Amino acid sequence: MKKVDVYILSGFLGAGKTTLLQNILTQEHQKNRKIAVIMNELGETSIDSDAVSKDTPLKELLNGCVCCTIQGQLEVQLNQMLHEYELDAIYIETTGVAHPIEVLDACLSPLFAEKLDVKGIITLVDAKRWQDQEKLSIQLRKLLIEQVTHADIVLLNKTDSLSENEKAKLVAEIQGLNPNGKLYMTEHAKIPLSFIQPKQLGEKKHHEQSHVSKNLHLRSYVHTFTNPIDLDQFEKFLREMPDTIYRIKGYITFSHSTESFLFQYSYGMPLYMKEQIKRKQTLVFIGENLDHETLKQQLAAVEIVSN
Template sequence: MKKVEIYILGGFLGSGKTTLLQNLLKEEKKTNQKVAVLLNEIGEHSVDTDIIGKEMPLKELLNGCICCTMKDELEIQLLSLYQEHQPDVIYIETTGVAHPIEVLDACLSPVIAPYIEIKSIVSVIDSKRWLDRDKLSLRIKKLLEEQVRHGDHILINKVDLITREEREDIQKEIMEINPRAKVHLTDYSNISIEELSQPSRSSIDSHEEMHVHNHLHIQTMTYQFQDPVIKEEFDDWLKSIPESIYRIKGFLQFRDDEVYTHLFQYSYRLPFFFPQSIKFPKNLVFIGENLNKEMIKEELMQLEQNAKRKVTL
């Protein structure tokens, strides 16, 4: 089954995200791919919707940010786009104040995660604003750096407005923050889809172990349970997982409580369980860096086998 490719377009206010989206959509028109767009705006109206037009499936998330107040709505809208239109690719334009990991987390609903592939996190940087970032508040400066730190492709945009020396300085600073990313110098966010679909540096470094098959700097995986597990053993397993696993969310069943499916949320090393009266698909979605996917899969399979073995004893 072919998965729907998702591109997350991020970057601070005025950096050139909408121009990038327009460029990519113009290029997509030359292909046979079915394209959908999801726009997120802090305000009550999206100007970008008028710019993009109504030639393709489009969903709007207004009056809030994907990464905090609108996570649940994003999951609903993504699922709606998938079910109604079956697109080949979805472009998500975030608000200028969105944190990349939070957006990625919001995209990966356990219900839809098996059917999508996060192709790339693209962070657009306004070169002039970057040079002047020390004049910004500490919070905004930190956000700019976080948008760089977690991007797979970094667009240093509006380079026609700065000198060659300034370009070199910015490139050096970006690479110090995120040596894994591919960095591109652009005017008017001009870059091809082919370039953005290329692996980031982390996946082609010959010195790295290649058990990770995902091109993202921040990797994801989905595990689908076949059977219930023992809660105490699952709790013990959680205590042993590395700090590089940032988020886990999804649904699972426990052997002694098979009436309920449990919604599970894990972030900042804190687990939460919420019983659900509806039996959702038993998928767990993982988000982190350098995920050892085979090891995680083997350990979870072992938990399932342990629960089955103890029932038969």
């Protein structure tokens, strides 16, 4: 089954995310691709929804942020889109105060993780805001840096007012924070679609696709078990896995019980919650430079294979 591409548009307040979204949608429609949009607003009223044409499926998440208070709503909206439309891609425009890892986490519900392919996080940076970040509170400065650090692609926007020396200084600062991401300088958030969709390599050879995917900063891995899991072996795996795995969530069944459990892991803490109904045993991992083959082997080893 063909997966639907997902792109997360991140960036601080006023960086130009909606303008970027408009530029992207224009190019996508020229390619006759079927696109949908999810827009998240902190307030009760949508501000930017008029920027999306009426012929583009749009769902709005209001009065909260997908990275914390309304994660569940994003999962519902994504699921509805998958059932209502045949799509090539979904673009999620986050609020200006959203943390990219938390948004990525919200996109990867184990219920439909095998139907979506999160291609990357695109973070837009207002050049002047970056220069003046000392005027922000410590918490907001940290968020601004986190948005840049965890991006696959950084667009340094509104660079037309900068001198060449100022541009060079900002580029060096951002590349120092995120040496693995790609950085482009833009004006009015204008960027060719091919620059921000580096994984669209369908006509190229498989090994080239693999090479590009390994260069992504944050990645996900979806694993489905066919047998119950040995709890002791699973917890041993958790203790020994690399600290570059930030999140795990999904559904599992243990050999000592017939019940399904919702499993969540973050910041070193595992959490098991009994489910009322039987679920497919699927776990979603989020982390940096995940070794899919190693994870696959390690997780296969915790299964109890019946004779």
